[in-house]
Amino acid sequence: MPTEEPPGLTRDAVVRAAMRVLEREGVDGLSMRKVAAELDVKAASLYWHVRDKRELLDLLTDGLMADAQAPPRRGDWRAQFRDYFTAYRRHLLGRRDAAKVMAGRFGLGPHMLRFTEDQLSRLREAGFSDADATMATYLLGTYVQGFVLQEQTPLTAAETAGVGRREVATAIAEHLRALPAETFPHLVRLAGDLTGPTMDERFAFGLERILDGLATRLP
């Protein structure tokens, strides 16, 4: 059921249609032809509003950030950034293949800029130098995007086929335990520790380490 736009196509309508196709079919199913169909239009028409698919994905990247919310400014900087990036991860997890779409795209769209501005303001307020504040936003952004990219990609073909993450993890643990103990003593012994932690726990561990590391840069 295509959503009709009053006059004809607009750049914005194309992006919103792309977001609907993404949610329905995933990145791999996101084609110019399907976006066009979503708007009751032929694929060639899109090229009047958008240079090519890459540009559409750039716009989509920013569109995915449109309704992201920065958490309230309460508590010390550390609590704030814990909340901030935990919410960012949740936001990305909430839209299908978001990390894969955004992967390696530098955020220069208005919504992403709004976020970066807000982060910089909080980091400066916390006492970080100009140079460190800019480095910190890059580091934290890279971490969350990289992490969610791993998280949103199925571990194995089995997971794609619908097997639950927990089951896949136990299968991997079995696999590790079955390795030759002479060459892989740690993998065999730590199979449980390697596959046990949830993604929430892994994310929290990494985030806390980065915050610890940033803390050392404060006077």
Next chain:
Amino acid sequence: MPTEEPPGLTRDAVVRAAMRVLEREGVDGLSMRKVAAELDVKAASLYWHVRDKRELLDLLTDGLMADAQAPPRRGDWRAQFRDYFTAYRRHLLGRRDAAKVMAGRFGLGPHMLRFTEDQLSRLREAGFSDADATMATYLLGTYVQGFVLQEQTPLTAAETAGVGRREVATAIAEHLRALPAETFPHLVRLAGDLTGPTMDERFAFGLERILDGLATRLP
């Protein structure tokens, strides 16, 4: 000039052909048909040796790690891990689109396992707990992969068209400085700091922060 294999195709020969195509054409140019052509064979033949393209990419991921070298065990744990992941980044940067191929793939191939085993051994030796050692390998691996993914992806269409990274960065700085200062005071003021640092500097900053963070977990 296809490299001939004595009997016929082998799984391994397919993977090595894929690596050559990857180096020559990049991920976007890596098709089953081209890999087949590289071996003087038709695309359908590949499916006898490999389930589908996804499996080929899984094998390719591990193949990309085949000649990665772990640096010597000299100095304290911190110096070792600095070397380790600096070398890992360089390794990935050395093969075209490596991070994009590996993105979100869990490393379960033999070469990747060899690396993880070595890391775990060093982390345990340094005094980290079993649980922290496994978390640390995941964190560091995620960081480097995520970082290089950003690094290997062109910032803008201009960069794809051949404009140098430095020039693109200055263009972005201009763009940021031209933003409305009322809504984006920090982006305007810190435009230079945001776009100035090299990728080497950014990587080192993040790595040091993570190592700082890990250090807090030692007794």
Next chain:
DNA sequence: ACCTGAACACCGTTCAAGT
């Protein structure tokens, strides 16, 4: 100014058929 028809040069994958 904006959209379409038709084409070009590709894809991944399947499967009956060959050797």
Next chain:
DNA sequence: ACCTGAACACCGTTCAAGT
């Protein structure tokens, strides 16, 4: 056991032509 021919159902993009 291994490879091919031929087809199916797709792609992104271009461009002359229509309105």
